[in-house]
Amino acid sequence: MSAAERAVADVRAQVSAEEWATRVDLAACYRLVAHFGWDDLVFTHISARVPGTHDFLINPYGLMFEEVTASNLVRVDLSGNRTLPSPYEINPAGYTIHSAIHQVRDDAGCVLHLHTMAGIAVSAQKDGLLPISQQATLILLSLSYHDYEGIALNPEEKGRLQAHLGNTRHMILRNHGLLTVGRTVSDAFMMMFSLQRACEIQIMAQAAGGNSQLIGIPESVLATVPEYMKQVTRGAGTGLVWPALLRKMDRVDPSYKE
Template structure:
């Protein structure tokens, strides 16, 4: 991502501003790809430092409205650090703070309520190996059962345990989650998780027999995808270039 001039060096370090621009890009792209849900769901990004803090969307703002400067910085207790007039979704804080605090490698966390994702999250079999896209998650996706709508401490612990070291999670009857060491990595996994879910919904809606990926090819494909980390960087850079062409105000 190109360096964007920091509009207020007194308010943001250059590192924080760069992260704000990256996270704002993720919000805009999720909206463009129909993975938003009005003002609900959330994507967060940890800011490196001695004190745990992360950026999250302003509660009440649609994903297509989010800009780098509108993102809210909060600490581990959910307190706003910047002077934003916007609140933070309490559920968003509970979910994302749990993953950030429980997994030091989860720098970026994306949670969606997409139609396809919620449909697959309601299927007892979960994500099926129906296509090459799904192999990104073959034996590499967690499941979190829907026991309550709330996220008290014990539910947060269950959530962290469910996702484990995976980059993706099915939140049963709820939606999907992806996380990564960067925005690029988390976005890559959510993009292909959503695509695999959409394909599965269409295949099953046909009501006919379907072909699954042969068992011997599943782990082979999953391992091959894991061995190509550069794909995540290249894809993210391409999407960001498109965003600069279509909606450059995200970086303001």
């Protein structure tokens, strides 16, 4: 075994139980994104804050999402320095986006960014996400937009990204893709599931006749969504879904936990 392989294999012994649990959830999230066909080769990225620190975990640049494990996730600080030995580099654009959000959002336990076809298609539309589906009503409660500035390598973009995101939980990056900010990995994933589904529905509905044929949801109905969500989730939130998703990943390939 090489020194690099040993560094990855020994990670569990070097981290707290809380960090290891976060690593397992984040690796599962990467596998779920691949399972649903939302990945973009080795591009896009998901990060999770290391509990009790300002560091965050992110994918090893160059690995497919189905290759991500709890051990090979890279731990970095807000300056992009690795704070745990790793043979892997990280995506520079991923660092720009994720460090910007983790820096200013104390509630950003997880930041999930994707380049799905439906998400990019909606991000390129002037009106953005339309209130035409039940899924969209969930997103419109907390949605922001950020204009495209090219590949996210310019550190000066961080301030604009932070300002546009504000306190929202969902963001559509114009001409680019989708982003969610969750208190936990499971929160961010479920937010992305709804956002991605809303975009898919919109593109399919528009294909059947364009915006002129769409039926919008009235403002009076949109106003009832917060209370409706409390009743549907029974206060459990993603606790109803995440354990089932982990069981799915265990059936598909449990190696994410390694």
